[in-house]
Every structure is written in structure tokens, then in C-alpha cells.
Amino acid sequence: MLTEQICKIRQCHHDNLMARHFDPAYFASLSPAQQKRLQQIILTGIENPDSIMGAYAMHPEDYDLFQPYLDKMIRDYHNIKGELKQVSDWGSDERFDLRNIDPVLANSSMRVRVGRNLADFPLPGAMSKKDRLAFEKRMVGVFSGLVDSPDFGGRYLSLTPDSPYQISEEQYQQLVDEHKMFKDMSADPYLSAAGISSDWPYGRGMYESTDGQLIVWVGEEDHLRIMTMKRGALLNDIFARLRISLDAIERQGLVFARSATYGYVTSCPTNLGTGMRASLHLELPKLTKNGTTLEGLKQLTKTLGLSVRGAGGEHTEAGAGGLVDLSPSGRLQITEEEICRCLYEGIVALREIEQRS
Ligand code: ADP
Ligand code: MG
16 A cells, blocks of 8 residues: 555656655565554655655664665765765865955855754654653753853743743744744644644744854754854854854753764754755845746756755745845765855855856
């Protein structure tokens, strides 16, 4: 039944990697308990046949347990042939200064985030409401360490009903509009099918440092999305601040889930490796036909190793003046420094093409 359903999806949805790499013989070789687990992992791709990946891990060890299947999907998505080795390197000396491209970029909106998951909780798709609340409580303890430190300060804000840190609906909406907080995930069919948005809004919240540059999302697609954001021109600044912040957070006694093969474990196999997405908001009025379409730009950015999103994030359209979100597509088999360079060089190329258009 399941096999037939997936084979049908494969015929009509060629990009669905869950369906493309599903092997009935492999599935049949698993124990009933393992089959049940795997079914949960791929349910999102079955319920949403237009998925690109079509799977979310439910436990950090899923990537090892179901490697014969998931590895094929991961290599296909990340375009990896031969040996797979994730190396971390944040670089040191090279400066990536947007003012060298054009002085008008001096006040650009820069953001870099990593997805991280704790080794001792199920991944968000498999968390119970009790797990979500226990996880948030654990993070409140971690954030109190940051709040007390002069380098960070700030506060934790919660969406959990009756939490002492709870914010109002209006405050929440304002944070979303300011690009600081994540949207209501229960509206996302891919996350809902995987159970990732279950129990919304329990156990969800965010920490923000006093200077607003460090933000940590609690309870979105990964346990944690740790990000630094600021307006400026030196990309190195947001990377350096993120690295320092990650160390400070880990020092509070957290152990992040890692895989020997795939680096940092994330819910979605598309984010494995660095878990990193570094983005820049850039105005491209000509290439977006005054902000009316992203279609042509999607093809163009692909050739530069970049992805384009609307100015409101994933699944949004270009903003006023053709404002878009550009980020390197690579997450796995790439270092943090290479991501920074890819973003910088991609912007150099895109600005040139925009000006020539
Ligand atoms: P991610 O999956 O990397 O967290 P999303 O596409 O879901 O990113 O976007 C999350 C939020 O971050 C959105 O509000 C988006 O507009 C905001 N954002 C992303 N990049 C930037 C940037 N460079 N400057 C300002 N806001 C940004
Ligand atoms: Mg997202």
C-alpha cells in the first residue's frame, strides 16, 4: 500500500527525493518497528507530493539507522559524489566588505543562522508537548546565563500560554514583522505533516540580546536556530559574533547532536552539515522586474550557488524596490568560511548583472 503510493508519487513528482530514492526491497528488509519509524520520517513527502526533500528526521540517530536510504537523498540534494566529509572552518583573516563592491551597500541587512539540536531530546517532529515544555525550561536556564553576562544581556520571550515570559499576540506579530521571530508554523503543511508544528505555540519562544544582534529561536524546525543579525557592510562581523555566541551557549552545558558523516544534525536533511544559512537583503529592481517576480532570478542565482527568497523569508515574494534575500545554497561539504565567501562573490556577480541589465 505504502509502496504503491510512493511509486505513484514518483511518476508525477520527479523532484520529490523521498519518492525518487524509495526502494521497496530496502523497506521490506526492515523490522515492523523500523518501518513504522521510517514511515513517520517520510510522511511529509507522502502527504505533500510537491516536496523537494520529502523527509524530516525524528531522532538524531535516524541518519545512521536509515543511512542506506537517507544517504542517497542527501547526496542527491547536496550534489555530493565520492567521499563525504564535513569540516568546520570559520576562517580568520580575509575581509568580506560589501563597501568594496559599492559604497551604497554600507548599511545592508546581514543575517547568519545555524540550526542546532540537543542530543538528549527527540527532534521537533517527534517531541511530545511535555518534551517541548521541558526543552523550553532547559533553554530558559541557558538564557539566564547569557542575560547575566555583560556581553549579551537581553531577555527571553515566550509564546507558551501562562509562561512567566509570555508575550502578547501584538508583541509577537511585531517581532515577526521586524524579521526577528518565526511565523506561525501550524500554517505550514510540510512542517505540520511531520509533526514539527504540533502543540503550537507551546514551548516556542526566542531570546534576544541587549544589542539585538543575537537571536535564538526556540522550538521552530530545529530545537534551536541561533542567528546574528545587523545592518552594516562587513560580513565577517556577523560570522564572528555568531561563533562567539555559539561557544557561549555551548558553555552553558548543552550538547548539540552531531553525526560523524553529516556534521550537525538538523530536522531537514537539506540543512545538514553546517546547518548554516547566511543571507543578505539586496535590492535588485531590474532582475525582479520591480519586485514583481522571482522566476528569472531563481535560475540565475542557481548558477552562482545562491538561493533567492522574498524579503519576508521562505515562500514570500520580492519586496518594494525589488528587495530580495540571497544566500549560498550549500550547507554540507562546505565550511563556514566558504559560505561567507560564496555570499560575497555571489553579490559581486549579481550586482554586475543587475547593472548591465
Ligand atoms: P531561515 O529558514 O534561514 O530561518 P526564513 O526564510 O525562514 O529563514 O526567514 C526567517 C526570517 O528572517 C524572515 O523574517 C526573513 O525575512 C528574515 N531574514 C532572513 N535574512 C535576512 C536578512 N539578511 N536581513 C533581515 N532579515 C532577514
Ligand atoms: Mg525557515
